[in-house]
Each structure stands twice: as C-alpha cells, then as structure tokens.
Amino acid sequence: MKRFKSSRLWKHRYAKAVVLVLIVLGGVVVFWLSLRAALKSEYPLLPIDSESMRPTLNIGDLVVVQGLSNASEIKVAEEPYGDIMVFRRPNSPDVLIVQRAIDKTPVDGVWYIRTQGDNASSPAWWSEGQDAGDTWGDGLFNERFLIGKVVGKIPYIGYIPLYVSAFLQTPAAMIIFIALIFLVVLIMRYPSLLKKKAGTSN
Numbered sequence: 001m002k003r004f005k006s007s008r009l010w011k012h013r014y015a016k017a018v019v020l021v022l023i024v025l026g027g028v029v030v031f032w033l034s035l036r037a038a039l040k041s042e043y044p045l046l047p048i049d050s051e052s053m054r055p056t057l058n059i060g061d062l063v064v065v066q067g068l069s070n071a072s073e074i075k076v077a078e079e080p081y082g083d084i085m086v087f088r089r090p091n092s093p094d095v096l097i098v099q100r101a102i103d104k105t106p107v108d109g110v111w112y113i114r115t116q117g118d119n120a121s122s123p124a125w126w127s128e129g130q131d132a133g134d135t136w137g138d139g140l141f142n143e144r145f146l147i148g149k150v151v152g153k154i155p156y157i158g159y160i161p162l163y164v165s166a167f168l169q170t171p172a173a174m175i176i177f178i179a180l181i182f183l184v185v186l187i188m189r190y191p192s193l194l195k196k197k198a199g200t201s202n
Helices: 002-039 159-164 171-189
Strands: 045-047 062-066 084-089 092-107 110-116 140-142 146-154
Touching: 002 062, 002 171, 045 159, 062 084, 084 110, 092 140, 159 171
Parallel strands: none
Antiparallel strands: 045 062, 062 146, 084 092, 084 146, 092 110, 110 140
16 A cells, blocks of 8 residues: 555656646747747857857857848947857858958848958958859858847856757757756756655665
C-alpha cells in the first residue's frame, strides 16, 4: 500500500512537471512572438560570435535587434555614432553580419549601405551577391539584406547559445533556449516539483 501511494505521488508530481514544462514552453512562445511583433524583427535577439565590433560589442553579448520600415531611417556615421546594423551577407544570405552603417546611397529608389566593424581598419567590401543588384559600386549592399538595427545588449548571456551550437541562432532554437532558462529558474525556485517525498521507498 505504501509503495502504491508512493507511485501515485511520483506520477502526480511527474504530471505536474510535464504540465509545468508545457506552460513554460507556451509562455516562451508567446513571449518570443510578442517580442518579434514589438520589435518588428525576424531575429529580435542575436548572440555575437566575432570580435569585429569590439569594443562596442564583444563575443558572448546578446543583442536586441529592432526592425526597420525604411532604410532611410538608418543613421550613418563613423564610430560611435552610426547605427549598428544586422544584415544578411549578400553572397551567403544564411550568414548574419553585425556591423556599423557608415554610409548609404540611393540608386534608382533603392538604398545601398556601406558598413564597417568597429574593430576593422577599413570598410567592409561586399563585392558580389547571388543576383544582379545585390551590391553596388565599391562594396555597398542592397537594403533588402537588412534585418534591423541593434538597440541594446545583454553582456555574457549570448555565450550560452554560442556554446551549444550555431543551431541556436535560428528563431525556433532561440525559443527552446529561452524556455530552458525559464524552466531552470522555476525548478531552482520550486525544487519540490521534481523530488520524491522523503521516506517513500523501502
């Protein structure tokens, strides 16, 4: 009888843990979608994985990215005044780049942007893309590659997804990452959710 009660108790606590995980996942999905909607960005949070923007941004920083409705809004200037942009590499769109906008030029109604890393001695040269019009002139890229601009950062937190793998830089995986953080915090706050009652086994 004692073992039966213990088994029921454990199953009950296990069910509570499963429900808790589902609630956390649901809450995080809502949080992520709300964040994307509020910031109007496909990647509202992004870990920094290179030293190209030192000392402004360091490896392991998690940056907050706000979307742009019009490239004309971009403030271009040398460090530290120009906007820090997140954009897709013209010749490899799956790769995301974080650099400062230092110049822009309108060409036939389209903005082309020149960027430079704060840790670089010269501007980036985007010499080619996959399609005509992806780049222009001496290394500027088409505005269609823009993701958004950096509006904030959280130091060190970005190390977690970076250590796991580059997979966590995708939106779906970032949701999982945030969910795990929430879950760990809840378990630390309420450890009894995953513990058997002491003295229930022989």
